[in-house]
Amino acid sequence: MNTRTLDRRRSGAAASAAAAGAALLFAQASHGRRAGLMDAIGAALDDARAHLPGLAAADAGITADAALRQHDALRGWLHALSAALRRAELAALAPAPEAVRTVPLGPVAAIGPHATAYGLVGVHALAALAAGCPVLATGSAAQPGAAVLADLIGAAVAACGLPAAAFTLLPADAAGVAALLAHHALRAAISRVGAAPLPHGASLLLLAEADGCEAAFILPGALNGRAEHLGQLLLAHGGPGVLAAAVDGPGYVDLRETIVDAATDHSFAEIACAKVLAQPARAARGGRLLVRCADPAELLALAAALAPQHCASLHLGPADAALATNLLPALELTARHIHINRIGGALLPSPAGAIDAIGRFRRPVFHHPA
Template identity: 30%
Template sequence: MHIQGDMIIGRQAVRGSAGALRAYNPATHAEMEPAFGTATEADLDRACRLAEQALDAYRAVPLEQRARFLETIAEQILAIGPVLIERASAESGLPTARLEGERMRTVNQLRLFAKVVRDGHFLEATLDSALPQRTPPRPDLRMRKIPLGAVAVFGASNFPLAFSVAGGDTASALAAGCPVVVKAHNAHLGTSELVGKAILAAAIECGMPEGVFSLLIGEGNQIGADLVSHPAIKAVGFTGSRSGGLALMRIANARKEPVPVYAEMSSINPFFLLPGALAANTQKLASGFVDSLTLGVGQFCTNPGLVIGLEGEAFNAFCVAAAEALQAKTAGTMLTAGIHKAYVDAVERRAGIEGVQLLARGGEQGAGCAAQAALYQCDAATFLANPALEEEIFGPASILVRCRDEAEMLAVAQHVEGQLTATIHATASDRALAGKLLPTLERKAGRILFNGFPTGVEVSHAMVHGGPFPATSDSRTTSVGATAIERFLRPVCYQDVPSELLPEELRDDNPLGLARVVDGELTITA
């Protein structure tokens, strides 16, 4: 498969004519070929209108055929072969092994959603029988969930495969029965084209309606604003900065018909080290923490940017061990020049905050967009008094916060904003303090870990990758895991509808063999 500089609109590879963009190699500071044409207003409108027109045909596709479509996308992505990994590595600076793992995560989440579609539980088919003899009589009521409509998806910078063109937002929207229009991230233009053409090939092979998928390329913020503003778009999936997510939310809310924006935005992932765990595992905790912090050059939305412990010898020993481990980490290439500059500026600002001390820096900064890790420390009073210390630094930087006592640790837990994750390291001797922390952290985070590290996000049925604002724009949802499909569905109730007009999942004979709730009882029989 060769990269041509194309977008995908409906069933066609299209060369945009509004301008030209080139991808950029962050390791060498070199632009890459070919040039990519950018979308005109007419291109964007056509992609959105085709998606709108495809909705009813696509949502009527039998569940088995929809599931097979998702599996075929996975197969087509694998069929691209090493070309995909080579291009993604050149555009992102990420190593081959990391990207090979990310490709399998992308494939596996498509396969997971294929299973979700086949099971049909996401439809939540519910039947309440008519009770004509009751006073007052109850009508025949049946409910299922249907897709919201066309979904706009924004590719993320830090996961060129798993959170991009065929990432979790696209997979869950397609699984829900929603056509998708993707705005490619400008850092991954070649990677996006390769994956976009894989989805197109799968759509053609599986006989999907034209417009079920389109891929747009554009420069600046205007194309994103125009996409979210388009009346055909009924929901938005976004992973990125807080400022970017809030901007899209404002646009979506200002429309004549406001639409939901599911934005994953900002998290510093507090990491609580309780005394017993510190005393038992100082070196192991320090090395594990630094590995998690610097994984992917700190460009994970779940890297531990805030560590909280109680003052004392155990926490002092942890700080020394963490500093030594961090100093041994070499500088790594960041995803883009813009991300690198923002990281360098943020590290410098933090170093200038009164009451904050620089504890350690990683290996010397090399050529290109290489980032030197940074570790800071302060006391809890300084942290609580300075909102800037809660700001996410997107990169390998973290701050260690010393608490005088348990009350101050609990105050820090209560103080932090909404998070994707919160981690507690504890032994049996720490259970009382852990029990005090847990209710607060349940209100603060979408995922709570014990004795682990937050940077691994499993793609599964039980995973939650979401959380209260500003971690996400809607704390009721997740962008990873099977329940991500729920973002793009809404319930419809059918009252006294003739049986021949009912959808299959709500018919008395249950031809799809779905698990349903009938008169309040879970059943798979008619």
């Protein structure tokens, strides 16, 4: 960890005050300047591609290939966010009559544990920066890769002539996080592992959607046809939390043997769906969980009971069409993005996804003439 990182490690209250002081200046940065910031961070990632994934892999105990995929996914999101901002810049030159003016929310905190260094700034935190919101990210001192990534972002902010407090790295200690969340200047918080307790009286927008987590619903046809393959993909998932739900039966036994009985550091704990439905918080604690559903009705009930998810996945075969049709409406109310027959909680970069991500950190403002 170098001097620049140490300089940014200040108390939650002091960092919030600095971010509040930078908020107006950062909010006035044009679409083009914010796109330039995304490009500068992306260029820094390109320069670090030879060494940062290896450092992140060593920090988190995952393979270098898995860390490299996360590196490239982050790079892809930076490109998508930059492109979205440049399109918005062109549109602003000739706004439509019905166009609504929007402004950044203000300082945003990114809190909670991150499985790898790349989790320090997931899609939400990058989108908040792209939207013009100062970001205060808590990071673990046990992950040197996170400090390196924070330094890359800080250097990009400086190179673009933007306020230094546009991005701040904070220690992840409980007292500091509590002070951060309680500060009057904070406008929103991103919880990396879902729901997070807010201080009494705090009025914050909380994005309680775990970016990089997976809620995988495996329907009977898919389960019977490729249980072991899906199990291997679940074991290889690098996110901070994975929940896999399936209906009990022959295919379920194969899945259980692959991900619960496996003697690895990434094996799953098994729980009956009835227990999760009785206490939904059991599914909101992170970790790796295999939920055994007694029948399709329990699978549907579980989808409705889960806390908000950024991404979920639905795995089905040809015989699962009717069940999938019934499950999708409940899953759509739970998850913002749904992957079909793909495991991987990290959302793939896309133009629509970038626009949506930025929009979550801006709000409309209306001028009313006398």
